[in-house]
Amino acid sequence: MEKLNALLIGGGNIARILLEELCHMLGKVYYFDFRKTGLEAEYLESFEVPEDVDVVVECAGIEAVKQHALEVLKAGRDLYVISSGAFAYTEFLERLLRELENSESKIFVPSGAIGGLDIIRALGKRVSGVDLIMRKPPVSLGYKEFGSQQRVVFEGRVEEAIEKFPQNVNVAVTLLLAVRDSKRINIRVIADPSIERNIHELVVRSSAGDYRITHENRPSPNPRTSYLAALSLASCIEKRFERFVVGG
Amino acid sequence: MEKLNALLIGGGNIARILLEELCHMLGKVYYFDFRKTGLEAEYLESFEVPEDVDVVVECAGIEAVKQHALEVLKAGRDLYVISSGAFAYTEFLERLLRELENSESKIFVPSGAIGGLDIIRALGKRVSGVDLIMRKPPVSLGYKEFGSQQRVVFEGRVEEAIEKFPQNVNVAVTLLLAVRDSKRINIRVIADPSIERNIHELVVRSSAGDYRITHENRPSPNPRTSYLAALSLASCIEKRFERFVVGG
Structure with missing residues (x-):
């Protein structure tokens, strides 16, 4: 072979x-x-x-x-x-x-x-908007104390998210490369005390259909790597x- | 070029x-x-x-x-x-x-x-199970009358689903080719009177994480084609x- x-x-x-x-x-x-x-x-x-x-x-x-x-x-x-x-x-x-x-x-x-880029690629210019919702345990966002309710701690453009959440920069940029237009991407970070691991959700709206991809990734043997x-x-x-x- | x-x-x-x-x-x-x-x-x-x-x-x-x-x-x-x-x-x-x-x-x-095959490919042999849940308006399944409650009308192996739902054969077979093992795939068809168009959902369980991809495809200008x-x-x-x- x-x-x-x-x-x-x-x-x-x-x-x-x-x-x-x-x-x-x-x-x-x-x-x-x-x-x-x-x-x-x-x-x-x-x-x-x-x-x-x-x-x-x-x-x-x-x-x-x-x-x-x-x-x-x-x-x-x-x-x-x-x-x-x-x-x-x-x-x-x-x-x-x-x-x-x-x-x-x-x-x-x-x-x-992240996954589902096959969908985003196929839709191309038909994509009207993509939300990337990153749900994280409050402690991983640096909160020492946090109530019992989930809270949106960031909502904004991908460029800003890249600066504020460098640990997720690869996900944000790969999404941006796939969508090709940062104006169509909205990033939301939610501190959620009910979860122990990150949950990333992609919501894709387009003229050919609507899609939602939810990821509960487990860490690799070395937990810093997805x-x-x-x-x-x-x-x-x-x-x-x-x-x-x-x-x- | x-x-x-x-x-x-x-x-x-x-x-x-x-x-x-x-x-x-x-x-x-x-x-x-x-x-x-x-x-x-x-x-x-x-x-x-x-x-x-x-x-x-x-x-x-x-x-x-x-x-x-x-x-x-x-x-x-x-x-x-x-x-x-x-x-x-x-x-x-x-x-x-x-x-x-x-x-x-x-x-x-x-x-x-369907999408998210990038996830399934990447997970490969780590996939322990995949559910393909096809939610359809009762009329598209041939029901003339149907109550107001959704109902599972099929649950089984991909081989059987292919025979019973020839209109979805391409989706089922592409999934099978990606997963490479029909024993790890479970197909469920739900007649759901609350929807007007098909909703396909893929649930992927694996040792590297769990994933859910929801598709609400709109038909193309010719409605028989996705x-x-x-x-x-x-x-x-x-x-x-x-x-x-x-x-x-």
């Missing part, structure tokens, strides 16, 4: 999940991180795209995307990005898109910790070799 | 939507149907894949898939299938998958009239030329 040689930017929890999920299709794997993490792959002391690498996968953070994405495109490789928050930097995104025009590369931004986000990245890479492609 | 030459199998409502949605990227377009429908494309009297065609798109029905899919693969073209119900015929599917192994072609089955299904097919084809791919 065909094997994929990959360079992972990042050697942490998500990289580990990728190695496990994609073990059936990975050939040679390199990783680059600010320090050696003991990942079962060849550690690169400095960033470069080795000759035999087919694709580059970022699973390190926004800064890593900003630092290395252009180099990946210049090397003519496809890039998978989990830290889509990097694309909130408009100037950076525009430079990247210009570079893409002149290259053979593609950039893939998987659905990540498990679904990591699995979504793996699934996106898996598609490369599929000859019978379902969904999308 | 690059243009896509396409052969559409089917010259009806969905073909019309495709021509409209994809007008920016379509070059030469042929269509084949049992009769000429006046579609703005070149009509083929008999089925063949013209030399200059890049992809073949089925938007005609299950029988068309069964009749022409193998020929498309033999011609080395990619095939987009909206009538996924054809893949309920296991023997046919297996023959197709064998043929795919030896070809350069791919088959794409878009999400269609608009979302047609738009999903168009969006799937659009991905071919995208260099910055969001979702999936």
